[in-house]
Amino acid sequence: MAKIKAGVIGATGYAGLEIVRLLLSHPFVEVEAVSSVSFEGQVISEIYPQLTGIFGETLANDAAVVDRCDVVFGSLPAGLSEPIARRCFDAGKLYIDMGADFRLKNEADYKQWYGKDYADPALHEAAVYCIPELHRARLAGAKLIGNPGCYPTSVALGLAPAVKAGAIDPATLVIDSKSGATGAGRGLALNTHYTECNEAFAPYKVAAHRHTPEIEQTLSEFAGREVRVTFVPHLLAVNRGIVSTMYANFMPGFDLAAVRKLYEAFYREEAFVKVLPDGAVANLKNVKYSNYCHISLHADTHTGRLIVVSTIDNMVKGAAGQAIQNMNIALGLEEDAGLRIIPPAF
Numbered sequence: 517m518a519k520i521k522a523g524v525i526g527a528t529g530y531a532g533l534e535i536v537r538l539l540l541s542h543p544f545v546e547v548e549a550v551s552s553v554s555f556e557g558q559v560i561s562e563i564y565p566q567l568t569g570i571f572g573e574t575l576a577n578d579a580a581v582v583d584r585c586d587v588v589f590g591s592l593p594a595g596l597s598e599p600i601a602r603r604c605f606d607a608g609k610l611y612i613d614m615g616a617d618f619r620l621k622n623e624a625d626y627k628q629w630y631g632k633d634y635a636d637p638a639l640h641e642a643a644v645y646c647i648p649e650l651h652r653a654r655l656a657g658a659k660l661i662g663n664p665g666c667y668p669t670s671v672a673l674g675l676a677p678a679v680k681a682g683a684i685d686p687a688t689l690v691i692d693s694k695s696g697a698t699g700a701g702r703g704l705a706l707n708t709h710y711t712e713c714n715e716a717f718a719p720y721k722v723a724a725h726r727h728t729p730e731i732e733q734t735l736s737e738f739a740g741r742e743v744r745v746t747f748v749p750h751l752l753a754v755n756r757g758i759v760s761t762m763y764a765n766f767m768p769g770f771d772l773a774a775v776r777k778l779y780e781a782f783y784r785e786e787a788f789v790k791v792l793p794d795g796a797v798a799n800l801k802n803v804k805y806s807n808y809c810h811i812s813l814h815a816d817t818h819t820g821r822l823i824v825v826s827t828i829d830n831m832v833k834g835a836a837g838q839a840i841q842n843m844n845i846a847l848g849l850e851e852d853a854g855l856r857i858i859p860p861a862f
């Protein structure tokens with residue numbers, strides 16, 4: 517069977533490169549074309565020497581990627597994706613957007629947090645936001661996928677079973693997340709400069725991060741009513757990984773044992789989400805380089821709170837791996853094709 521032709525727009529960025537890296541091992545897909553604005557005409561392995569002798573495609577422009585491919589991944593900063601999505605949509609090609617342009621259903625939220633209106637509202641009607649373990653049924657027939665953000669993936673997977681069952685009081689939710697520096701992308705910035713982030717540790721965008729409406733969108737859907745959260749991200753001086761530690765009061769009638777049963781049932785059939793055994797603590801080193809999410813459950817019996825720890829690799833389950841998982845589902849391939857990566861122990 518001929519392989520599906522995939523292309524990556526913005527392949528020189530961290531998320532774009534990670535899609536290329538993973539797709540190069542995909543059994544049913546080949547990387548047909550890649551693009552860049554700054555490096556157009558250069559060979560990608562000159563920019564990323566780890567690809568030497570493995571993948572020597574010349575970086576093209578975005579139109580060439582769309583024309584040559586059946587599936588297109590757009591991995592650009594927010595606000596640039598609508599024209600590319602439109603071109604794919606009109607040509608009947610599957611477009612998966614890595615940024616935030618197709619994640620929010622409420623345009624007012626997008627305007628508030630990203631400072632832009634929707635220029636092409638029909639595309640947003642057609643767009644499907646999908647964390648596979650929570651929304652995979654939505655992907656039937658999808659042609660435009662808004663791939664979820666990294667923090668919202670860790671948070672939604674960690675809280676959906678409890679929120680859905682009414683096991684916690686959403687009004688008491690506090691979400692404390694830490695991300696490795698690749699989350700900020702490849703561009704140079706003072707806060708991810710080595711001497712600024714090494715041996716430093718601090719929150720940023722405290723209760724003002726643009727992932728807040730995306731987190732609230734999913735939790736509200738699972739709660740069946742509007743949920744608002746306090747969300748505080750931190751920059752962690754590691755390359756990869758997100759740890760989200762989340763706190764909420766138990767609702768009457770629920771305790772740790774009951775919540776554990778809910779989570780185990782919710783994720784029983786899932787290949788990539790693992791609920792850790794009683795007493796274990798989720799640690800980002802155990803999911804690095806993989807598409808897994810580890811969740812550990814804890815109770816603070818002193819205050820009557822549930823504590824959930826959810827960890828993912830921001831570049832894989834938080835970006836490229838989840839995008840490939842979404843592609844696999846949308847195209848009717850095995851959901852874990854190209855994603856069977858066992859996390860290394862060190």
Ligand SMILES: NC(=O)C1=CN([C@@H]2O[C@H](COP(=O)(O)OP(=O)(O)OC[C@H]3O[C@@H](n4cnc5c(N)ncnc54)[C@H](OP(=O)(O)O)[C@@H]3O)[C@@H](O)[C@H]2O)C=CC1
Pocket residue numbers: 525526527528529530531532551552553554555591592593594596614615616664665666698699700701702703830831834835
């Ligand atoms: N890093 C992460 O953990 C995650 C990132 N994402 C999202 O994925 C997208 C890419 O992020 P990331 O890879 O981290 O970012 P990077 O800064 O590493 O890469 C950005 C890419 O976009 C291209 N680009 C930048 N400006 C323009 C422009 N004006 N026109 C066309 N292309 C442009 C760059 O291409 P070039 O310079 O070669 O022209 C580069 O390939 C973003 O929307 C991000 O929010 C999503 C989930 C997680």
Ligand SMILES: CC(=O)N[C@@H](CCC(=O)OP(=O)(O)O)C(=O)O
Pocket residue numbers: 614615616664665666667695696697698699700701727749751
């Ligand atoms: C450490 C760090 O800077 N993380 C990034 C993560 C957001 C991101 O990657 O953007 P999207 O997932 O919305 O596309 C940030 O806080 O902006």
